[in-house]
Amino acid sequence: MDAPTSPLQAQSKLATPWRLLALLMAMTAIGPATLNILVPALPGLITSLATDTGTAQMTLSLYLLSLATAQLLLGPLSDRFGRRPVVLAGLTLAVVASLGAIATSSIGALIAVRIVQAIGAATGIVMGRAIIRDLFERDRAAAMIGLVTTAMAIAPMIAPLIGGILDTAFGWEAIFLFLALFAGAVLLWAFVVLPETRPVNVAYTPAMLWQDTRGLLGSAKFNGYVLVGALGSAPFFTFLGGGPHVVVTLMGRSSAEFGLWFAVASLGYMSGNFSVSRLSQRFGVDAMIVAGIVFELIGASLTVVLVVTMPDAGPAIIFLPQLVISFGCGLLLPNAIAGAVSVRPQAAGTAAGMTGFMQMAAGAAATQVVSILLAGAGSAMPMAWMMLIVVVATGVAYGALVRRPSPAHEL
Numbered sequence: 001m002d003a004p005t006s007p008l009q010a011q012s013k014l015a016t017p018w019r020l021l022a023l024l025m026a027m028t029a030i031g032p033a034t035l036n037i038l039v040p041a042l043p044g045l046i047t048s049l050a051t052d053t054g055t056a057q058m059t060l061s062l063y064l065l066s067l068a069t070a071q072l073l074l075g076p077l078s079d080r081f082g083r084r085p086v087v088l089a090g091l092t093l094a095v096v097a098s099l100g101a102i103a104t105s106s107i108g109a110l111i112a113v114r115i116v117q118a119i120g121a122a123t124g125i126v127m128g129r130a131i132i133r134d135l136f137e138r139d140r141a142a143a144m145i146g147l148v149t150t151a152m153a154i155a156p157m158i159a160p161l162i163g164g165i166l167d168t169a170f171g172w173e174a175i176f177l178f179l180a181l182f183a184g185a186v187l188l189w190a191f192v193v194l195p196e197t198r199p200v201n202v203a204y205t206p207a208m209l210w211q212d213t214r215g216l217l218g219s220a221k222f223n224g225y226v227l228v229g230a231l232g233s234a235p236f237f238t239f240l241g242g243g244p245h246v247v248v249t250l251m252g253r254s255s256a257e258f259g260l261w262f263a264v265a266s267l268g269y270m271s272g273n274f275s276v277s278r279l280s281q282r283f284g285v286d287a288m289i290v291a292g293i294v295f296e297l298i299g300a301s302l303t304v305v306l307v308v309t310m311p312d313a314g315p316a317i318i319f320l321p322q323l324v325i326s327f328g329c330g331l332l333l334p335n336a337i338a339g340a341v342s343v344r345p346q347a348a349g350t351a352a353g354m355t356g357f358m359q360m361a362a363g364a365a366a367t368q369v370v371s372i373l374l375a376g377a378g379s380a381m382p383m384a385w386m387m388l389i390v391v392v393a394t395g396v397a398y399g400a401l402v403r404r405p406s407p408a409h410e411l
Helices: 007-012 018-036 039-048 053-081 083-102 107-135 138-148 151-170 173-193 206-217 220-250 255-283 285-309 316-341 345-374 381-402
Strands: none
Touching: 018 053, 018 083, 018 107, 018 138, 018 151, 018 173, 039 053, 039 151, 053 083, 053 107, 053 206, 053 345, 083 107, 083 173, 107 138, 107 173, 107 316, 107 345, 138 255, 138 285, 138 316, 151 173, 151 255, 206 220, 206 345, 220 255, 220 285, 220 316, 220 345, 220 381, 255 285, 255 316, 285 316, 285 381, 316 345, 316 381, 345 381
């Protein structure tokens, strides 16, 4: 069941609003960029704030946890009060927190500010998906989400380079000044051009919000799309958590070489996103999800085969298959998100928040589990098998939940 068509939605059927999509990409990039840009500065933070490595690492781990959890709050708030006020409030919070980080003099205060910063930065991720579903029907929404989520692949690649340059030249405080200026520019941009896209002819009360939330949680199709998105992106996080140990520790290669290989693998994800923007309207959300699962299964199976048959061939045995896995993830994820936020379009914000939270939670779990599995291992085999198992679980979730007959009120 679709929500009533708004004038903006009707207009979006005629032409792609590239200016709005560019804004949504910038909003989406704030979250991952703010996470990764601080990584090169951690050694300097440890010295400057007289702390230890484990405590300094909490500026990343607690940020990621807050980034995930905040989406559960921001989605329903946008369904209740509208997309525009939540975007403006969230971006303002990101700016204020970034400026506040400059004034901190202890690691505890910086961690607290990073938590607040994450709440504001999460706005762009969840609102970008909800706004797209407000404007587009399901299959086209997947195509547009594919374009916007490209920012989540590009930002983590560029942010550490920017952070390293700023930290080397000016100190870690310059990183937060840069983030404040970046978020401030996006805030001004959103204030000027971002329309309210939530259907205005629906008086969305708290009771209706609760009813829709219960409806989402009780929908097999919604839960299926959420699980497909979370499990389908878990192989990437498994590789992210285990890849450095395999390449640097087990294979004896440099971290710089790992970074170069990883950049190549990221091209697979961006290529998948680009393909979605061209093919989802033609083939539909479900067909693209199946294609993504197939590519991931091929890549994960190839990883196992190469690790078994060519253990001494170097990083290529895991990175080349990862290129295929990443391409499959790029096909799968935007379509899974579009499917999830289309089950109850009037609650697109809530659905987007739940989807984003589950994706990040699954990613955090995958990175932790693979690090445990690789402890004491002599090869990449535990990581390879884990990726294959997760991909198989993705296919099972799709077949058991998404493909099962659903009630008439669900898509």
